[in-house]
Amino acid sequence: MSRIRPYVRGTRLATAGVAATAAGLLAATLTPSAGAAGAHRPTRAEAIENAAGALADRAAELDLTSAQETKVRDVIVDADGTQHVRYDRTYRQLPVLGGDFVVHLAKDGTYRSATRAAGGSVAPAGGITPALPAARATDLALNALRAANLGEALRQLTAKPRLVVDALHGGPRLAWRTEAVARDGRGNPVGRTVLTDARTGAQIDAWDTLETVGGDGKSLYSGTVPLNTTKSGSAYELKDPARGGTYTGDAAHRTDLCLLVTICITRAPATVFTDADNHWDTGAAVDAQYGTDMTWDYFKEVHGRTGIAGDGKGSFNRVHYGTRYNNAFWDDSCFCMTYGDGDGTTFGPLVSLDVAGHEMTHGVTSKTAALTYSGESGGLNEATSDIFGTLVEFHAGNPSDPGDYMIGEKIVRDAFGRDALRYLDKPSKDGSSADCWTSRTASLDVHYSSGVGNHFAYLLAEGSAPNSPTCDGSSVTGIGRTKLGAIWYRALTVYMTSSTNYAGARTATLNAAKDLYGAGSPEYAAVGAAWEAVNVG
Template identity: 35%
Template sequence: MNKRTILASLDACSPLALAAALLASHAAAAAQAAAPTARPAAMSAPQAATPQTRAALVAQLEARRIERGLDARHGFAVIAQHPGMQGMQVARVAHTFKGVRVFGSESVLVLDDSGRIRSESASERRLGLTAGAGQAFAPGTPPAHDFSVAPALTSQAAIEAALKALGASPSPDAGTRHVTPPSAELVIFPVMRSERLQSALGKPEQELNALDVRDVVDRYELAWLVRIRMHLDGKPVYRDTVVSARDAAILDSWDMLQSVIGIGKSQYNGEVPINTTLVDGKYKMLDDSRGAGGTFGGMAITNADHGTSAGAVYVNDTNTWGDGKQYSAGGLTTDANGQTAAVNAMWGLMNTYDALKNVFGWLSLDGHNTATYIAAHVNTAYDNAYYSDTCRCMFIGDGSSFNSLGSIDVIGHEMGHGVTASTSNLTYSGESGGLNESSSDINGEVIEAYARAGGKGDAIPASGNDWVLGKEISKDGTPLRWMMKPSKDGSSPDAWSSTLKRLDVHYSSGPNNRMFFFLSQGSSSDKAGDTWSKYLVKTPLAMTGIGLDKAFRIWFKANTTKFTSSTNYADARAKMIESAEELYGKGSREAIAVQRAYAAINVGTDVDE
């Protein structure tokens, strides 16, 4: 017997596995000048990629190779395909040289229903490999035209170097458990530097705008990209490390634990409906109406029971769950009090799924309707929640300094990492990492608004969210992040600066969060207010917002169909303008609002409305 039921229950950021995807080894969507009540078309139904379709796509790209100044050593590898808008599909293609992926160099292709390329958004970080002259390389490396892809270091040696850098032994001990075995992918790693444009050479550093500088390749290094997903002394350690394939030097490293740093608690929603499944007389916290396949055959909530593994799906004798109260430390995770965390998680999961499906036609995290799950009660008194790229699932703790980590904005945030991992896959470091975190913050606020309004409809409500993260779950009521003025947390900047890329991604997300607030809600001309920007100097001084629904549509389109893994703030602005123009028309008030919202955070110059 397998009967799905609905009940009233008390409730008080991957990278893609490129190595597996390199199977082949080797004009924009029509703009809509929408009426005020019209909405852009939803995502198209996902289509399965086959070796034949991938090969046909690569052939189209290879036919354009000569006009781009690329020789036969430059190749392409399709790494992902997912739904697009208005009946189109999106393919993500890695750039390769001598069969090796050039890290951060890729193309995002919008395809029509026959697989023909309609538009391309690319990050070009490979051209110096062919040009040679004037290109700097690591000491001891040959000229560009002879760039070797033969490593002097084995993949195992690279993994050992990365583990050593983390303070972990290559041989797992009692305090170490690998979630997945460490892996190493051979890549050509462009070491980047920023340079000023000619027009900005005389500007003081503090006056630079994001469009005054550009990222260029300083040199190329053959390297191993080592991915480590482990628990060290009971705590998750997810790290990507770039190890030189010449001498094992650590070239770069970034945290891949895509978390919210201790945000949680969801004992404020009253009675909420959740979907469960009746199996052999027992109720399981499994929703098989949302998502398919996956680990459990549907969207599920599991009980980690203070461990580091997901555990089994929650089971109950009755179809009434939870007591709506904060989990009592030391208590059972299976009684009514322990079930509340699971109820919180399921409500957040359902609302996130429904919002993306009803507004965009986007199914689950990957657009292909693959079911995911959330593990509750992770570790003991754990002050965090995070998305795992190994299972494409989420983990939430019970909190210690914070309350139970399962609030609606946190669930929306973590599931937002899943969408980004399946699409733009923004590298979780520097400016792209800040945009990755901001995308999840945006998703969290949007899902909060959708859920508070009842979780129905094909548009995002104009209000319902609070524009802060963590307020309702903080024990003293102080939010962790303010989207309208990020600097209120004491660490996040309100605007872009040349130092932004050196910040933790949870802080470098601040300017983009503020941009999104301005785009949606507008700004103020009151210099004493939280929503004033000194960079808005055109008419009117207080820019006009376009509403949460339109702002999110533009962001979602840019993130899923235009951003590449190396997109920075300047590139995000350009792609957001393109998305607004394609959705609402060139010169539209929505496209102008995007320009003003980015100008408000020192990315581009202001324009009149």
């Protein structure tokens, strides 16, 4: 899992790698039935114990061997007691990209089916001894980082490769996963993850892990907002005890110093903001805390998820990061959000409500489906953040920033040339995003391939209209934002895996609609129609 989830990135290096197809699915879909009144609902621990028994009984079916180890990543227990336990996998202690899978259990704990990121054995041909030296993998990754940042005078370049088994891009093979990082001319961090064949040296895939994007450092986009704070002596801290201790701190224009993307020698500070009278006037800090609050509330009130990881623990925010830093990003390694002040010309401060919802959703995705950040799965990763960022904005109901189907409309400045970063109703309005799926979708930058998922989401919620025409000329009737969110959340947390592509997303959302509303329901039909309308059939 990459360290950073940036909001907007530069052009990704073109690759031939395409995420594994939905052929990795095992067995049939889940159709839970209503539990008897007062029936016992299994605990997380019981679900894990039941799933462990299923793994032991069905090891051969799931291609599990004594050379592999599994680790629970997430657990979902439905209201009727149906259980879904998500696993990551290693092979001879090497992480397996595409080795993740979800075990689905009936309410009595018996095995029903499994959803797998990749089917078949995960044992790489030729064993786990690389032919390509680690030093060469490092050089190739640094060259890829330079190529992705042409025109920048990079310094402090560092990289360290790690052996993995890649089961995402065809048959399993030994690979080096290298996290390369550097500083640009302003001292801000840039980074790239490069996946290299450990036998041939060929680049399998590459994606950004950190880059720039926009803002200056003032404003309250959402007007005067309520804040829960913590009394500390005679002052108040911008820390919310009701939301897992979530707080906002001052990075003081410093940046992280990292040898690797996941190993940092020093981090920019996050000195919690304080105020004497609890009437805050700290600009970006207020917006950041409010965005965190509203995202927490959305996932808890709508989906029953308490906190980004679902464990009740709060994250934290850093504002005023770097020098004129045009970016906002979610960082798995610190479980935190970071916001730059930007340059004031292209973007304003990146602390708007939909940006917060977008970035924090990357944290939810990393704790659930962990959609790989390249190819079609990368587009789905970005679309997931755009969809829930939009739903967070609608759910907040703030009159100063009312809900809409644009992303980043508050942070974009006139010099950017348009009034938002992305548009869900017609993604191509940004000049680059795809309205419709084609065979080239996987080769697009993930922020542009996300358009297919965004367009699907708009059609499912609102239906087709002159401002949102379908790709096949059909007419789609929307089912509303609430049902869109319910279907996408269940698909993400129960059926999607790291390799899910658009065809797999169609299957996942249909399964989710069947679980929630029934196979013969108007909602199920609408999901199918909306995917057909964006050429995913």
